[in-house]
Amino acid sequence: MKLLVIGSGGREHALAWRLLQSNRVEHVYVAPGNGGTALMKGASNVALSDPQALADFVRAQDIALTVVGPEAPLAQGVVDTFRAQGLKIFGPTRAAAQLESSKDFAKAFMVRHRIPTAIYQTFTDPVAAHSYINARGAPIVIKADGLAAGKGVVVATTLDEAHAAVDAMLGDGSLGAAGARVVIEECLLGEEASFIVLCDGKNIFPLATSQDHKRLNDADQGPNTGGMGAYSPAPVVTPVIFDRVMKEVIHPTIAGMAADGIPFTGFLYAGLMIGEGHEASCPIKVLEFNCRMGDPETQPIMMRIRSDLVSVFEHGVNGTLDQATIDWDPRTALGVVMASHNYPGVPRLGDPITGIPAEKSDCVVFHAGTVLDDSTLKTSGGRVLCVTALDDTVRATQKMAYDVVNQIQFNGAQYRTDIGWRALES
Numbered sequence: 001m002k003l004l005v006i007g008s009g010g011r012e013h014a015l016a017w018r019l020l021q022s023n024r025v026e027h028v029y030v031a032p033g034n035g036g037t038a039l040m041k042g043a044s045n046v047a048l049s050d051p052q053a054l055a056d057f058v059r060a061q062d063i064a065l066t067v068v069g070p071e072a073p074l075a076q077g078v079v080d081t082f083r084a085q086g087l088k089i090f091g092p093t094r095a096a097a098q099l100e101s102s103k104d105f106a107k108a109f110m111v112r113h114r115i116p117t118a119i120y121q122t123f124t125d126p127v128a129a130h131s132y133i134n135a136r137g138a139p140i141v142i143k144a145d146g147l148a149a150g151k152g153v154v155v156a157t158t159l160d161e162a163h164a165a166v167d168a169m170l171g172d173g174s175l176g177a178a179g180a181r182v183v184i185e186e187c188l189l190g191e192e193a194s195f196i197v198l199c200d201g202k203n204i205f206p207l208a209t210s211q212d213h214k215r216l217n218d219a220d221q222g223p224n225t226g227g228m229g230a231y232s233p234a235p236v237v238t239p240v241i242f243d244r245v246m247k248e249v250i251h252p253t254i255a256g257m258a259a260d261g262i263p264f265t266g267f268l269y270a271g272l273m274i275g276e277g278h279e280a281s282c283p284i285k286v287l288e289f290n291c292r293m294g295d296p297e298t299q300p301i302m303m304r305i306r307s308d309l310v311s312v313f314e315h316g317v318n319g320t321l322d323q324a325t326i327d328w329d330p331r332t333a334l335g336v337v338m339a340s341h342n343y344p345g346v347p348r349l350g351d352p353i354t355g356i357p358a359e360k361s362d363c364v365v366f367h368a369g370t371v372l373d374d375s376t377l378k379t380s381g382g383r384v385l386c387v388t389a390l391d392d393t394v395r396a397t398q399k400m401a402y403d404v405v406n407q408i409q410f411n412g413a414q415y416r417t418d419i420g421w422r423a424l425e426s
Contacts, residue, residue, distance in 0.1 A: 001310070002061055004029045004046075006054065006078065007069030010337075010368035010386045011295035014302040015067060016043050017364065022310040029063065035377045036367025049073070051081035058087055065090070065313055068266070071147055074291055075101040079266070088317045090198075091266040092291045096257060099264075099289040103143045103152075103183040106289050113256035115249055116285045120185035126170045132184055133162045143288075144169050145181035153224055153288075155187060188285055190275040191236045191422065194297045195245050198312065199254055201263035203321035205312065206246065208304055208328055209237040210297040211422065212271075216344060218418045225344045226383060229419030231334040231394065232300040236422070240279040245272065249286055265316070267293045299366045299388040300333030334397040335388035336405050336419050340369065341412025343382040351379045353410040362390045363404055379410055394423040 001024050005016045013036045016028045020042045030037040031054060033045030048054050051073065058066060066082060068074055068091035077094035091097075098105040103122075110117040122145070123129035133140060142165035144152030152169075156162035162184075169182050194212050198205040211234035216222035237245070249270050257264040269290035275283035293301070302309075307327035315324040340347035347369070356365050356377070366388055369381020385408065389400035398420050405415060 001025050001065075002027045002029070002063045003310070004031060004054070004058055004063045004066040005069060006031050006066065006073050008032050008034050009070060009295050010366045010383065011293055011298040012069040013037050013040075013366045013368070014299045014388075015069060015293075016040065017366070018302040018305055018309050019067075022308045024308070024310055029057075029061070031057075034367045034380070035370030035372040036365075038372045051076055051078040054078065055082055055085055055087055058082070059085075064088065065310070065317065067091070067313055069292060071097070071100050071290065071292055074266075075147060090313050090316045092264055093262070095262045096264045096266075097291045099257075099268075100291040101147055103145045103288070104181060107183055107185070109256060109260070110286060113252050113259075115252050115256070116283070118185040118188050118285060118287070120183050122181060122183050124170070124181050126166055129166045129170060129182060129184060130163055133159060133166065136184075136186070138162055139187040141185050141187050142166060142169065143183040143185070145183060155224065188273040188275070188287065190273045190283070192287065193234050193237050193272045193274055194230070194294050195237065195250070195270045195272055196293055196297065196301070197250055197268050198316050198321055198324075199264050199266060199268055200316050200319045200321040201258070201265045202254075202319065204246075204250060204254060205315075205321040205324050206250070207326075208232045208301050209234040209242070210294070210301055211236065212294060212297055213416060213419055216414070216416075218416050219421075223344055225339070227294065227296045228337045228339065228416045229335055229386075230294070230297040230300055231332060231397070231420045231423060232297070232304055233332070234423070236274055238279050241274060241284065244284055245270070248284060253289070266291060269294050295368070296335045296337055296383075296386045299335040299386045303333040303364065303388050303390045304329040304331070329390065331390050331392055332394050332397045332423070333388060333390045334394065334401050334420050335366070335386040336401045336415055337383050338385040338387065338405060338408060338410075339383050339414045340379050340381065341414070343414060347379070347382040348412055349378075349380055351410045351412060353377045353379060353384070353408065355408045356385070357404060357407060363400055364388050365404065365408070384410065384413070394420045398424075
């Protein structure tokens with residue numbers, strides 16, 4: 001069996017790595033891939049991004065199944081293109097992917113279907129947006145409506161920060177079409193968690209719980225990023241919280257999409273804020289939906305899978321996810337992101353990377369923003385690597401990951417030193 005994974009990040013490297021563990025898989029193509037997938041035995045990169053060109057490649061290579069990693073191809077309609085030609089692909093249609101590609105669509109959907117979320121309003125007029133901020137006060141959250149590669153959210157702690165975010169999104173055009181409309185919403189307090197499920201339009205298959213670390217610096221300080229590390233499982237998602245999320249968020253979302261005539265297939269990621277209080281009654285609200293697995297949450301989740309992931313995706317495209325199973329490693333997996341100089345601003349590219357150790361069963365370095373230049377591995381993006389380890393306790397896993405982080409060298413490397421800190425305190 002040959003497979004295709006669409007994307008170039010750490011999520012896609014981890015997906016391809018796990019799929020290659022199946023004894024039914026002969027080869028995994030990654031489009032366009034990165035330096036890590038270029039070096040991975042049994043995989044190869046494909047320099048294609050156009051949906052039709054990808055469909056032609058799948059037919060030419062007799063590829064059995066395609067898995068979509070990032071959001072941009074989904075918003076372009078790659079799933080629609082493949083399905084129209086009878087090709088098996090796991091992901092949502094362009095219409096369903098609006099849950100991520102438009103914050104306004106997602107918020108209106110949640111209100112319509114009584115899915116708990118923050119109070120909000122949407123604006124295209126800067127004057128009206130500034131007036132709303134003044135009326136609501138700070139802290140307050142400003143979100144670009146469209147896709148902004150994880151950088152379209154500003155949690156403003158002061159009115160000045162909030163006004164500056166509106167000016168940046170609606171005023172100077174720095175986020176392009178993504179920022180032509182902004183969603184302004186109340187700032188929710190509590191602990192965040194990532195809740196990821198697979199859907200086939202009707203059946204729901206939840207993955208292991210995880211928690212991302214969005215802020216650049218230790219103790220959740222500094223600017224928002226696409227994610228500086230993650231771990232799984234997340235203690236904040238107790239069995240009671242898990243059942244409540246399924247009942248209050250996931251099932252109503254899938255039922256609501258079907259009722260709206262947009263059946264949801266693929267990965268559904270609910271970014272949650274779990275408020276303080278007893279687990280049976282504390283507020284649980286949706287911060288955002290993604291129509292893909294999280295990055296870097298995918299990396300520790302993939303480390304914990306001990307069974308054949310290919311069969312799960314087969315059930316996903318065949319509408320039989322109610323028959324899917326995964327054997328989960330009970331240990332903790334934890335991933336530390338190493339980012340480029342100046343990230344999350346415009347990152348410096350082209351720095352040589354050295355010191356990456358050989359893969360071990362309990363520690364894998366997944367690549368994101370890397371490129372193989374002749375035989376030299378170099379940085380090519382903001383988030384460069386995710387060092388992911390697996391051990392019995394959070395502290396032991398954390399130590400293993402950071403021991404490897406300290407071996408890897410590239411100029412300007414940035415990383416947090418406290419990934420998993422909430423689990424250590426729980």
